[in-house]
Amino acid sequence: MGRTVKNIVIVVTALVWLVPSYLLVVNSFTAAGDYTGTPSWWPTSWAFLDNVxxxxxxxxVGSGMVNSLIYAVLGALLAVVVAALASFAVVVMPIKRPAVWFWAIYVGTILPLQMFLAPLFSGYAATSLYDTQYGMLLIYAALxxxxxxxxMRNYMTTVPREMREAAALDGAGWLRMFVSVHLPLASSAMVAAFLFQFTWIWNDMLFGITLGTSPNVRPAMAALADLTSNYSNVGPPVVLAGALVASLPTILLFFVFQRFFTRSLKLTS
Structure with a gap:
């Protein structure tokens, strides 16, 4: 009985989550001139490609997707490499006060991102980083x-201490120990962290609309925001079609690397 109720709750919850996605897809196929202002539950036309x-x-939007791909791939990759090095230092190396270093880095996930906007805008404007691709890449990688x-730190704590002791007995230094022992073992955790951060960077709009204005700099979500502000006369179906295409990379990424997402949830729990 309990299992049946649990399955029913899961199915109902999944359907509730799928309704907005279903409406997005259906209305993205509606011709802009045929849209009445009320969401359609069934396709009334097939103008998806025209809307896109x-x-x-x-x-x-196409240029924004290219920019987002650059920021998401390079930013997530840089972040994972830096995080792996920091995790190795905090967990494995005999540094003083490792807990202090952990919280000094981890506190970046606790503070609201909005509090960074004003100082970042002022600093970027003063250093010519504003409205540049490398400026966007820098802030995405840092965040x-x-x-x-x-x-990475959670995973490093699960590596047996005997492995680094054996490597030390064989004459391995810290760099060799990191590259030859811990890095191969942490490959799954690195992929999971990369996927999470790729998704976050791709979906970000806050910094995209604050630190960039040019089409060759702004990410995909900032470009989509233009459709509902400066170019609001295009109509909701055009916005929905653009949003659907812009969301495809992260959807495909999730399905291709689903097992890494599942494993990452276990690592962070």
Whole structure:
């Protein structure tokens, strides 16, 4: 009986979560001229490709997706490498007050991101980092480090101490121990951290609309925001079609690497 109730709750919850996605897909196929202002529950036209073309032409969504791909791949990769090095130092190396170092890095996941906007904007404007791709990449990589560090540090604590003692007896230094022993063992955790941070960077709009204005700099979500502000006359179906296409990379990433997402949830629990 309890199992049946649990399954029913899971199915109902899944359906509730799927309803907005279903409405997004259905209404993205509606021609902009046929949209009445009320969401349709059934397809009334097949203008999806036309809507996508208008979104790409009006707000440079395609350019934004390319920018997001650069930021998400390079930013997440840099963050994971830095997090792996920091985790190795905090967990394995005999540094003083490792708990203090842990909290000094991890606190970046606790503070609200909005509090960084004003100082970042002022600093970027003063150092010519504003509205540049490397400026965006820098902030995304920096903000992705704390959570990646949390995942990597949790995994490093599970590596048996005897392994590093054996490596030390064989004459391995800290760098060799990190590269040859801990890094291969932590590959799954690194992939999981990369996937999480890739998804976060790809879906970010806050820093995209604050630290960039040019089409060749702004990420995909900032480009989509233009469709509902400066270019609001395109109509909701165009916005929905652009949003659907822009969300495809993270959806595909989740399904391809689903087992790493599941494993990462165990690592962070």
């Amino acid at each position: 073309g208008e979104a790409f032409a009006t707000a440079n 992705a480090v704390p959570f990646a560090f949390f995942v």
